[in-house]
Amino acid sequence: MAEELENIETTEESDDLEDLIDENTSYYWDELQDVITEMDTQSLIKTMVGLELFVNKAFALEVSKRDDAVFQLRRIIQDGDFWGDDGLGKGWAPIHTIFILPLIKNKEALLLLLDIFRYRRDEITNRITEEVSGLFYHFGENVIDSLIEFTKDETLEPFGRAEVIISLVALAKTYPSHKEEIMRHISNLIETTDDITFASLIADDLAEFQDKSALPVLKKAIQDGRIINFIIDNKEVESIINGNTTYEIERYTVDPLAHFSRENIEDLYLEFYPAEEEVEDIENESPPDEEDEEEIYTDAIRPEQPVRAKKVGRNAPCPCGSGKKYKKCCLSKGK
Numbered sequence: 356m357a358e359e360l361e362n363i364e365t366t367e368e369s370d371d372l373e374d375l376i377d378e379n380t381s382y383y384w385d386e387l388q389d390v391i392t393e394m395d396t397q398s399l400i401k402t403m404v405g406l407e408l409f410v411n412k413a414f415a416l417e418v419s420k421r422d423d424a425v426f427q428l429r430r431i432i433q434d435g436d437f438w439g440d441d442g443l444g445k446g447w448a449p450i451h452t453i454f455i456l457p458l459i460k461n462k463e464a465l466l467l468l469l470d471i472f473r474y475r476r477d478e479i480t481n482r483i484t485e486e487v488s489g490l491f492y493h494f495g496e497n498v499i500d501s502l503i504e505f506t507k508d509e510t511l512e513p514f515g516r517a518e519v520i521i522s523l524v525a526l527a528k529t530y531p532s533h534k535e536e537i538m539r540h541i542s543n544l545i546e547t548t549d550d551i552t553f554a555s556l557i558a559d560d561l562a563e564f565q566d567k568s569a570l571p572v573l574k575k576a577i578q579d580g581r582i583i584n585f586i587i588d589n590k591e592v593e594s595i596i597n598g599n600t601t602y603e604i605e606r607y608t609v610d611p612l613a614h615f616s617r618e619n620i621e622d623l624y625l626e627f628y629p630a631e632e633e634v635e636d637i638e639n640e641s642p643p644d645e646e647d648e649e650e651i652y653t654d655a656i657r658p659e660q661p662v663r664a665k666k667v668g669r670n671a672p673c674p675c676g677s678g679k680k681y682k683k684c685c686l687s688k689g690k
Contacts, residue, residue, distance in 0.1 A: 370617050372411040375624070380406050388413065396421040400431065403451060404444035408623055410451050412615045419458035428452045429467055438478055449475070450482050454614040457493040462501075465494050469505050469519075476515040482627075484675075489609040491522035496530045499523065503540050513553035520544075520557045525607040527564070538564055542572045545581065555586040562587075562595035563602050570596055 373384040382405065391399060391414060399418055403410055418424055431437050431448045439446045453471055456464040468490060471479065479487070491502060505511075506519050520541060527537040541561045545554045554576060561569045573592045576582045594600065613619060673684035 370412055370615075372409050372617060372620060375617075375620065376406065376409045376411070379409055382406060384411075391417050396423050396427045400427045400448075404431075404437070404448045407445045408447045408620060408627070410447070410615055411620075412612050415451065415455050415612065415615045416458065418455050424455070424459055425461070425463045425467055428455065432467065432471055432475070438475070446482070450479065451614070453479060453483075453487070453490060454611040457490050457611045460494055462498075465491075465498050465501060469501075472515045472519065473508075473511060476512060482623075486518075486521075486606055486609065488518045488521035488525065488607050490611060491519055492525045492529075492608050493611055496526065496533070499526055499530075499533055499537070502526075503537070506540075506544065509549060513550050513556060516553055517556035517560075520560050521607055524560045524563055525604055528602065528604050529608075534564065534566075538566065538569065542569065545572060545576050548581075551581055551583060554581050555583040558582050558587045558592065559595055562592050565596055565598050565602075567596060 371384055371388070376382055376384045376387070382402070387402070391402070394402065396418075399421070403414065403418065406414070418428075421427075431452050435442075437443050437446065437448050442448075449471075453468060456468045491498070502519055502523050506516055506523070508516070523537050523540070527534045538561065541557055545558060545561065548554050558573055558576065562573060570592065573582070574589060577584065577587075577589055577592070675685050
């Protein structure tokens with residue numbers, strides 16, 4: 356199957372994923388596309404679950420058009436049976452949902468997406484490695500107040516909270532009239548938060564405004580130990596504020612529909628559905644005997660020699676493949 360995927364020409368027309376749907380699900384796209392507009396929303400969502408990974412742009416857009424879409428999608432998010440590798444639809448329905456909600460763009464959809472980030476972010480990042488802050492960006496200027504209020508919550512996990520801050524910066528870049536308000540908000544968070552990991556993660560977001568008025572706030576936070584030095588230091592702060600780096604707004608404003616593109620679906624397929632021969636190799640591996648198990652366990656907790664990882668620049672892409680900066684991914688997690 357992997358070879359077949361590589362040989363399929365990626366064209367705008369092939370984004371209907373017809374071949375992948377026909378081969379990997381109980382549906383046929385040429386039949387399905389004629390009836391999805393006639394389905395009630397509950398049946399449409401049930402079909403989305405059955406399509407597993409292979410939901411295309413046309414299907415996602417049809418879901419987003421329904422007046423009761425958020426009500427039906429909320430049931431997917433709240434029911435634990437849909438989550439994880441063993442979940443209904445192989446766990447893909449909640450993942451598709453987070454990319455459909457920004458297409459709906461109303462307040463109800465935003466609140467559901469924020470709830471997902473509050474309670475289910477780790478499960479999302481187990482499946483999705485690309486930058487997800489663009490999900491909030493596409494709700495537009497009118498949700499800035501809601502995002503500001505959300506990021507004030509000190510009970511939030513720092514990485515998810517920081518991703519929403521990234522979206523606020525992208526919104527400020529697009530709607531400059533909000534720059535001062537968002538800068539002031541991020542400055543206040545850095546000065547008052549009890550979560551130094553969060554403060555460290557958002558320090559360069561404040562610096563990205565390239566406004567020298569932010570420099571005293573950041574330098575004082577570093578001096579007071581409110582920012583972790585190996586995530587960002589004075590030299591890097593000054594470099595960003597002085598315009599020595601380029602702000603890549605395209606990275607933080609990716610169209611949610613890109614999730615349903617052939618390119619992305621093929622990538623996810625190859626990552627999460629290994630070829631049969633790879634599965635057989637794993638299954639045929641001999642389990643370690645008791646002595647091997649004891650040696651492995653002992654070495655894990657008391658290695659004879661330290662393992663030195665290859666040095667990675669803090670602003671370089673993270674070697675884990677997340678697409679994020681190393682300092683905002685594995686470096687901050689101690690990896």
